[in-house]
Amino acid sequence: MSETPPPPPFTLGKPGGDARERLAAVRREVAKTVVGQDAAVSGLLVALLCGGHVLMEGVPGVAKTLLVRTLAASLEVDTRRVQFTPDLMPGDITGSMVIESGGGELVFREGPVFTNLLLADEINRTPPKTQSALLEAMEEGQVSVDGVSRRLPAPFLVAATQNPVEYEGTYPLPEAQLDRFLLKVVLPVPDRGAEIEVLRRHAGGFDPRDVAGAGVTAVAGPADIVAGQAAVRSVQVRDEVLGYVVDIARATRESPSLDLGVSPRGATALLRTSRAWAWLQGRDYVTPDDVKALAHATLAHRLTLRPEAELEGVQVGQVLATALASVPVPR
Numbered sequence: 001m002s003e004t005p006p007p008p009p010f011t012l013g014k015p016g017g018d019a020r021e022r023l024a025a026v027r028r029e030v031a032k033t034v035v036g037q038d039a040a041v042s043g044l045l046v047a048l049l050c051g052g053h054v055l056m057e058g059v060p061g062v063a064k065t066l067l068v069r070t071l072a073a074s075l076e077v078d079t080r081r082v083q084f085t086p087d088l089m090p091g092d093i094t095g096s097m098v099i100e101s102g103g104g105e106l107v108f109r110e111g112p113v114f115t116n117l118l119l120a121d122e123i124n125r126t127p128p129k130t131q132s133a134l135l136e137a138m139e140e141g142q143v144s145v146d147g148v149s150r151r152l153p154a155p156f157l158v159a160a161t162q163n164p165v166e167y168e169g170t171y172p173l174p175e176a177q178l179d180r181f182l183l184k185v186v187l188p189v190p191d192r193g194a195e196i197e198v199l200r201r202h203a204g205g206f207d208p209r210d211v212a213g214a215g216v217t218a219v220a221g222p223a224d225i226v227a228g229q230a231a232v233r234s235v236q237v238r239d240e241v242l243g244y245v246v247d248i249a250r251a252t253r254e255s256p257s258l259d260l261g262v263s264p265r266g267a268t269a270l271l272r273t274s275r276a277w278a279w280l281q282g283r284d285y286v287t288p289d290d291v292k293a294l295a296h297a298t299l300a301h302r303l304t305l306r307p308e309a310e311l312e313g314v315q316v317g318q319v320l321a322t323a324l325a326s327v328p329v330p331r
Contacts, residue, residue: 029074052182076221077116090133184301240330260304
């Protein structure tokens with residue numbers, strides 16, 4: 001009689017184990033087209049599990065758009081892309097009322113926001129008025145047009161890309177818009193070894209416009225995301241860890257270099273991302289290391305430097321690192 005095969009990794013009878021395994025497979029699918037950028041991949045998975053949104057920043061050519069396109073291909077979800085330009089109007093995103101041909105009646109025509117995964121490409125190349133068209137969608141999962149609120153499909157994720165703000169033709173995102181992003185991840189230029197691998201793939205015939213040709217297939221779907229979200233909500237957080245999150249937020253508010261520290265909403269965001277990260281690691285409880293691992297991506301974009309600190313060349317990341325170092329880690 002043959003021996004019973006061992007259970008697949010991550011399941012072990014834990015709630016959400018199958019979903020965790022499938023979402024881990026998403027990471028492997030993304031690796032078929034994108035070299036490195038593990039932090040960005042992790043950020044997208046964490047955001048999916050939290051029902052949040054991700055802002056990805058990097059210079060042109062570091063695979064921001066390719067990453068999101070590959071993620072969409074590895075998930076069985078509907079996806080649309082909007083190229084943000086200076087002349088883009090709010091209705092181009094949310095949809096608008098149009099006159100129906102033949103009947104002459106006003107009907108609502110859905111915009112590209114009515115999807116599961118919206119790629120908002122170069123979001124900071126459009127004025128704040130158009131950027132604000134996403135606020136309601138990102139916060140409440142709906143859009144209101146002509147006095148009527150319309151629900152968006154679930155799950156719903158905005159994956160926005162932006163070039164560094166020093167680039168010509170960019171508009172800084174307003175604080176209210178930045179606060180709607182659960183995470184902000186910076187995609188660096190790859191190191192030498194990773195860049196050689198990128199060139200090796202291109203020399204072998206890789207076409208970044210043909211994700212399917214790279215062998216990317218759908219390995220998870222909406223049901224796995226929903227199951228994962230439910231499992232994340234059951235991840236336990238001890239009072240000591242809750243206090244650690246709060247103390248980090250309060251330390252940023254007391255920093256002399258900051259005009260605006262982390263709000264209570266930012267603290268709850270760090271709690272959510274820490275739980276998702278713990279679950280992805282195969283645990284049903286949060287550790288201080290989970291909090292520290294997600295602190296920069298969750299909090300840095302919510303901090304505003306004082307003008308004098310900016311003139312002195314102080315960086316937000318440095319201030320946050322100092323705040324983290326000042327808070328005792330619970331044992």
